[in-house]
Amino acid sequence: MSMANQPMPRLTLVSHALCPYVQRAAIVLAEKGAQFDRRTIDLANKPGWFLAVSPLGKTPVLLVGEEPDRTPVFESAVICEYLEDTIAPRLHPLDALERARHRSWMEFGSAILNTIAAFYNAPDDQALEARRLELAAKFTQVEAMLSRGPYFSGESFSVVDAVFGPVFRYFDTFDSIRDFTVFTATPKVRVWREALGQRPSVRNAVTQDYPEKLVLFLKGRNSALSGLISA
Ligand SMILES: N[C@@H](CCC(=O)N[C@@H](CS)C(=O)NCC(=O)O)C(=O)O
Known part of the structure; x- marks a missing residue:
């Protein structure tokens, strides 16, 4: 559930099968019981749409929302913070x-x-x-x-x-x-x-x-x- 009791936007985790940084985002999403889609790419052959949403050319990217209002969030630590800010339960300590x-x-x-x-x-x-x-x-x-x-x-x-x-x-x-x-x-x-x-x-x-x-x-x-x- 979202923190503000509003429906969550659609979440798509752009992934690579072995990437440990993708896994940390997937784990946080699962711990929060959040619905999300996963779109797996081949990092040895990066598709154009991926480069368009990933300024550093790296996985993970979390796509938030639907086209044409979709915001790509990149860097796993930033993705985790966004999920912390928007979806209960909080996993970080309060202090x-x-x-x-x-x-x-x-x-x-x-x-x-x-x-x-x-x-x-x-x-x-x-x-x-x-x-x-x-x-x-x-x-x-x-x-x-x-x-x-x-x-x-x-x-x-x-x-x-x-x-x-x-x-x-x-x-x-x-x-x-x-x-x-x-x-x-x-x-x-x-x-x-x-x-x-x-x-x-x-x-x-x-x-x-x-x-x-x-x-x-x-x-x-x-x-x-x-x-x-x-x-
Ligand atoms: N600091 C980044 C690291 C992500 C990262 O290194 N991803 C690797 C795969 S595990 C990647 O996409 N490498 C492709 C490349 O650098 O071209 C994060 O935390 O998200």
Whole structure:
């Protein structure tokens, strides 16, 4: 339901099958019980209509309203804020400082996504190991932020959880390639990962063939990790 008790405009999430930033928007929409359509594009072959609504040429874009009054909202964090502003229930904390802390850790989640990309693109074993250690170090920083769980701030699911669901999803596939022991020293993160892996909004943010699609994508990187998959 909209915050102002008005009917929600039509929402279309322009998506890419593997994009973790799309997933965070899809999770927030699902947590709010919002109706939305999904339009999936191929980022390797961006259609003209997509470039017209995506100034940075990136997914996600949330199209709000109907043509000709449709407004494209781009950047996942901005999309999440728009959804927070317009659709109940609120997922961010009410306290301003606590909300700022959540937004800070959302940024940290994006930094982890960059390290994940560096990990799966690492050209050789040495670089792969350096990135693995960097990931483990980043999750040690996250560990220090977690309290009683199971979610980032306890019992209630918040937008930070929507950011980390897609982060942890990568490790389901990485684990099937080799035990990279990224979470050995972070028991609270392990509990959080488990809880997010069971959350319906997180599970349903991707299609069933996501794992196969991710493996195909990783194989195609021509990286050290691609070599481990083929071996
Ligand atoms: N800061 C952006 C990042 C989005 C992003 O990097 N999307 C990737 C796919 S996961 C993309 O569209 N890449 C295509 C490109 O850069 O050409 C956000 O939070 O929405």
